[in-house]
Amino acid sequence: MSAKNIPRFAVVGHPNKGKSSIVSTLSRNDNIAISSRSGTTETAHSYLVETLHGSYALIDTPGFQRPRKVLQWLQKHCNSASERAATIKRFIASDECQHMYKDEVELLRPIAAGAAILYVVDGSHPYGSEYEAEMEILRWTGQPSMALINPIHSTDCIPEWENALAQFFKSVRVFNPLAAEFHKHTELLATFAHLNPQWSANIETIINDLKLARQAQQHESIKVLVELLEELCAHQHTQRVLNKQQAEAVKPMLEKQFKQWVKNREEQASAALLQIYAHQQTQVSLDKMQLPPELFDIDEWYIWGLDKKQLTYAATIAGAVSGAALDVAVAGHSFMLGAFGGGVIGASSAWFGSSKLLEMKLKGLPIGGYQATVGPIKNRNFPYVVMGRFIHLYRQVANLNHANRSALNINAEDFKQRVEQLEKSDQRELHKACERLLKQKSVDDLAATLAPLFELDEPSS
Amino acid sequence: MTNTATQISKPILFLSAALGFLLTLAVMNGDASGRVNLLYLLLIFVAVPLFGALLSIVGLLSRDGINSAKLVKALPIWTNSQRANMRMLERQQLSKPWYFVQSQAAALAYSIASLAAFIVLLLTTDINFVWRSTLLSADDLLPILRVVAAPWWFWESAQPTMTLLEQTRDSRLLNSMANAQVVGQWWLFVLATQITYAFLLRGILLTCGRMYLATQFAKWRVTHQQQSKLPPSNAAEPTVDLAEPTQVLPTEYVLLNYANLPLEITKTLGLGNAKAIDLEQRYNTAVVVLVKAWEPPLGELHDFMRLNHGVLCPVYYRHEAALPIPAQYLDEWRRFTLQAPNWQLYLAPQGIVQ
Numbered sequence: 001m002s003a004k005n006i007p008r009f010a011v012v013g014h015p016n017k018g019k020s021s022i023v024s025t026l027s028r029n030d031n032i033a034i035s036s037r038s039g040t041t042e043t044a045h046s047y048l049v050e051t052l053h054g055s056y057a058l059i060d061t062p063g064f065q066r067p068r069k070v071l072q073w074l075q076k077h078c079n080s081a082s083e084r085a086a087t088i089k090r091f092i093a094s095d096e097c098q099h100m101y102k103d104e105v106e107l108l109r110p111i112a113a114g115a116a117i118l119y120v121v122d123g124s125h126p127y128g129s130e131y132e133a134e135m136e137i138l139r140w141t142g143q144p145s146m147a148l149i150n151p152i153h154s155t156d157c158i159p160e161w162e163n164a165l166a167q168f169f170k171s172v173r174v175f176n177p178l179a180a181e182f183h184k185h186t187e188l189l190a191t192f193a194h195l196n197p198q199w200s201a202n203i204e205t206i207i208n209d210l211k212l213a214r215q216a217q218q219h220e221s222i223k224v225l226v227e228l229l230e231e232l233c234a235h236q237h238t239q240r241v242l243n244k245q246q247a248e249a250v251k252p253m254l255e256k257q258f259k260q261w262v263k264n265r266e267e268q269a270s271a272a273l274l275q276i277y278a279h280q281q282t283q284v285s286l287d288k289m290q291l292p293p294e295l296f297d298i299d300e301w302y303i304w305g306l307d308k309k310q311l312t313y314a315a316t317i318a319g320a321v322s323g324a325a326l327d328v329a330v331a332g333h334s335f336m337l338g339a340f341g342g343g344v345i346g347a348s349s350a351w352f353g354s355s356k357l358l359e360m361k362l363k364g365l366p367i368g369g370y371q372a373t374v375g376p377i378k379n380r381n382f383p384y385v386v387m388g389r390f391i392h393l394y395r396q397v398a399n400l401n402h403a404n405r406s407a408l409n410i411n412a413e414d415f416k417q418r419v420e421q422l423e424k425s426d427q428r429e430l431h432k433a434c435e436r437l438l439k440q441k442s443v444d445d446l447a448a449t450l451a452p453l454f455e456l457d458e459p460s461s
Numbered sequence: 462m463t464n465t466a467t468q469i470s471k472p473i474l475f476l477s478a479a480l481g482f483l484l485t486l487a488v489m490n491g492d493a494s495g496r497v498n499l500l501y502l503l504l505i506f507v508a509v510p511l512f513g514a515l516l517s518i519v520g521l522l523s524r525d526g527i528n529s530a531k532l533v534k535a536l537p538i539w540t541n542s543q544r545a546n547m548r549m550l551e552r553q554q555l556s557k558p559w560y561f562v563q564s565q566a567a568a569l570a571y572s573i574a575s576l577a578a579f580i581v582l583l584l585t586t587d588i589n590f591v592w593r594s595t596l597l598s599a600d601d602l603l604p605i606l607r608v609v610a611a612p613w614w615f616w617e618s619a620q621p622t623m624t625l626l627e628q629t630r631d632s633r634l635l636n637s638m639a640n641a642q643v644v645g646q647w648w649l650f651v652l653a654t655q656i657t658y659a660f661l662l663r664g665i666l667l668t669c670g671r672m673y674l675a676t677q678f679a680k681w682r683v684t685h686q687q688q689s690k691l692p693p694s695n696a697a698e699p700t701v702d703l704a705e706p707t708q709v710l711p712t713e714y715v716l717l718n719y720a721n722l723p724l725e726i727t728k729t730l731g732l733g734n735a736k737a738i739d740l741e742q743r744y745n746t747a748v749v750v751l752v753k754a755w756e757p758p759l760g761e762l763h764d765f766m767r768l769n770h771g772v773l774c775p776v777y778y779r780h781e782a783a784l785p786i787p788a789q790y791l792d793e794w795r796r797f798t799l800q801a802p803n804w805q806l807y808l809a810p811q812g813i814v815q
Contacts, residue, residue: 016757036789038757065760068740125755129721230548314472321476322483
């Protein structure tokens, strides 16, 4: 599609009625400046919304500042209705107007260049006739247009606005850029398609792309939780020491490091989640995760930091491999007794001889000893706490519009209920997966097990 | 990153080296007469290393990798921190290059141990290299051996010759070789195959693998640094000075209804009869301009204020009743008034802030 055929929409209106908010939400861009002070947007700025197979442009514009004077100027310089669009172009081109009516020139320029009009008003305050001048100016452009009522604080005055706007616009929609759910975004986009029939195929493609992207975002979020869960459930902080007294001495430091690591890892996951949904400015306040007490332990370690069980496994494998080499050397005439015998010898020597390694040294370096450990967390509730906190944040992030700059928080109070809402079979799978995670065993397709938790309240798209 | 790789690869290196040493000892020992089949050695020192290297490269380039690497991960010998490192590598999408580097390191350890075992045997025992074949003759074999020996063309004494081939052909029907000195001469050729196809090949692949891993890790770190931090707290909006509202009106004034307020509302204010505004007009007396509190001040009002003097009176109403003005709206008018000389902000008794 050539740049000329890309659907373009100029978002215009009175100052401070949420034009930038609408552009921010629809373009999924939270870098667009939004302020409660009027006049934040001083120049028109085009934001290209690109999806996999299509794109459209939203143009954020400054608000009308002198609509009555501008309308007077237009009326004075136009003799008939057929000249109105041309008069608008003359107005934009005029040096005098560029100086006197800078904001109007800026907002009308993209419309004169072919953009459709999205006229934004605030539905929480009464309609006033002073708006008629700007609506009349927009009518003069002859461009396709629709009105959006933004209920900034309430919906009290929407009916009277609808009545007034219907006089000037064929299509009038209510859209709250701060609170509208995803399906309302796509519904609104679908109405944009009616403004210009040439754009409808492209907009349909964009809507489909957005729905697919939404699903992909959910999958990505599940992946982030899978990684978070696996890592938090397996994480361990260790410090090798010479004896048990030294181990006790490093306990406070290790516990502090462990807690800090958990906090950092959760922050990382939260940042990844925000990244998936393209929220670059959103603040998240992470309450401290309550970790179970008594995470500290003192273990024995042997060569390469292996514990007794791991050392036995390693010795079994090494013995079996060596025995197998002998089997090869005798061309299999040993009936694989070499591999079997080697494995047994390796296992038993590691199991029974490991305690001696604690005292042994190789070139002055110990090949065994003690280590103070914090974690991994074995508490049965822990995976649910992690999931609950993450999903609580996920629900906020996934439904957060980019115009909404409020900070998010983490709270997992309702997670038990959420799990209970799952099908019984899904609940069983989830419990099994959590058990395995706590036992440091891998879970096949953990993402599929967690997916139902994310799909529970997914708004229909 | 280097620490992570080194830490995890130690058990693999040990197992590979042990396997290489023992297998070489076992194979090179030969039969009771110390005879070793040269063709078996070609299989072990040329075909297997080449096939293994090919498999590694295919594994690195294929989409899912080679599952044998994942089997290594499933071995119950990894400590928690090692498993955490492996998970981290998967998260960084670096596990494939990591497995590649590890397998090259393992193969290198295998070849070094194998070379060591070979040298030990050369020093301590007589190895008799012979070859046997039902189908192949020395004429068939020589071109193949020359291709194998091509990488060390400059090393004359390690090249195969027809004479040596013919002299070392063996048959199990024969009890002993005629010339025991001759059968030992293949050792240079065997050593060269080990150095070239096992040691050097894996060394090059290991170096390339490490460089690739380091590049990929650096790339990941750049992206990760951008993604892993929560946005910092927003700086508070700068505070701006605001005009102090007055509750005193000029003694003489003209009341102008700039906002087209309904008559019912202007009456409740008790300020007199309001006139429609003419934005171009200049008044001799002070003017009181009625504005809607929730509407932001426009440029046209600002133009009018530059021509005149007086007070702005913001009004907030619902259903024909004036109400207190919410603070957020009043602040906008206070900010605006402060920038207008000769103007004040008037708060009607009904306009007290909520």
